[in-house]
Amino acid sequence: MDLPLRGQSPNTPASSSKYHHPYFTPAEVEYLSEKQRGKLSLNQEDKVRQNACGFLEALGARIGFPRRTIATAQNLYHRFHLFFPRKDFNYFDVSLAALYVSTKMHDTLKKPRELLAVSYAVRFPELAAKSKHPGGEVDLDSMDPQVVEHDRQRLLAVERLMLETICFNFTSRMPFPYVIKIGRELGATKKLTKLGWRLASDCHRTLLPIQYPPHTIAIGSIYVAALLTSFEQPLPPPLTPGSRTRHAHEIASMLTTHGPWEKQFHSQVEDLEDIAHTVLDLLIQGLQNPSANTSPSTPSSPVPHLSHSHQQGQNQQHQAQPAPYNADQLLRLKIAMRETEHPPRPRQPLGNADPSALYGGEDNNLIGRNEGTVRFLFGPPGVVGNGV
Incomplete structure (x- = not known):
């Protein structure tokens, strides 16, 4: 009869497997x-x-x-x-x-x-x-x-x-390269893509990156950028015939409805709406509490070895710049979205339809314990190419 390891409960199996779940519903x-x-x-x-x-x-x-x-x-x-x-x-x-x-x-x-x-x-x-x-x-x-x-x-x-x-x-995998590529495919302006990049950075202050893959975060960020740029704004003059560039109004309108873009970018409109509401909530919170300091001042990486006084000067300069939108406007945008949005799509957990069953049992309890031998696998059950 096999004996349990020292310090191990008799009911604990000698070896178990723990699976990595890249995203959660x-x-x-x-x-x-x-x-x-x-x-x-x-x-x-x-x-x-x-x-x-x-x-x-x-x-x-x-x-x-x-x-x-x-x-x-x-x-x-x-x-x-x-x-x-x-x-x-x-x-x-x-x-x-x-x-x-x-x-x-x-x-x-x-x-x-x-x-x-x-x-x-x-x-x-x-x-x-x-x-x-x-x-x-x-x-x-x-x-x-x-x-x-x-x-x-x-x-x-x-x-x-x-x-x-x-x-x-x-x-x-990060959403930032996808923002550039998807923005180019959608015909977004550099200004719109730049705002999408900053919003993709803000997404990491929320739980969105552990719920959606980076390409969905990227197109969702561009969608929010288009909404912020076009909401309650007059239609711009028509573009030059043959131009691949699209106005923010056109991009927002296209991503608000089902269409071929969903298959092209492997994302769905329901997910973009969820991302939009989460980001808007974060922006509203940031406007009501400026010390939250959302969005980096530029869509580029911080400059290495920048002095503390220089950084403080940049931050003060950034904070002094008024935001292009206010909390009331963002609330009106959320209300307008609620009037036309789609119901959330059903999403099945990986490996089990009941999240409490999947994460309330042994799979969760193995973390942080030194009982028995735990085999860590790089993907959920049934995924080909799991590592050890």
Whole structure:
């Protein structure tokens, strides 16, 4: 008779499999989020989520990480709390671990101590003011070594759990290249595509990237950009005959209805409407709370080694620029969309029709435990080419 491993429950199987799920249905996200939310309200949970995303933005801007590294870190943060309760972790630790894993995924690696030095500067501005480092980083040698080592160990501990949530699958596909390609195919102007790029970046402050593939996020962002640009705006003059460029009104009208574009871009109008409402809610929240600081100031990666004072000057300049829309206008847009939108399309979870059955049993309980042997697979059950 086989005996269980030391510290292992007699009822625990000697070996099990954990599958990586690249995307989750809205029902799965709702179920898992509610399970890990605890006593927090929806508003409190969203506030913590936005604080974490803003923290990652600040870290990425200081260090000079490309947009893909910051966006992936935000995505990893969201995914982590589908499996682990928020009450057991503070968002600083989870955010730092997410950023550390993201640097490995995108070959922009930084050591944990380097990330900690920058995080202390963001969290404790008074320490950064005393620092002589040109980038405003905190000199770790001037801090209590036990505190620094304790924070480093916590970062590495959360990193291990985060790697389990992705089943050690380091594949990452971003929506940003798709925004450029789809914008070109749709005949969008450079200005419209630029706004779509920024909105695709904002999407990573939400749970959208763990619900939809990057090409759907991309076309959804262009759709929102077209709506923002055309809503309550007069029709522009007709374009030159034979021009491939389309006005925002035309793009918004085309993507609002079913058509050949759905097959061409492998997306559906119902998904674009869901993306639009989520992004509009985020923009409304940002207008009502300017400190949320949505959208990077430019659709390019942050400039490496940019001084802290220079960054503050850029941020102040960006915040001084009025938004091209206001909260009341966005609310009117949401109401107008509700009057003509399509009912949500049914989406089946991967491997099981009941999200509570799929994620309420062994598949979820295996994460973060050292009981038995766990085999991590790169795709859901039945997918060809699973890795170990």
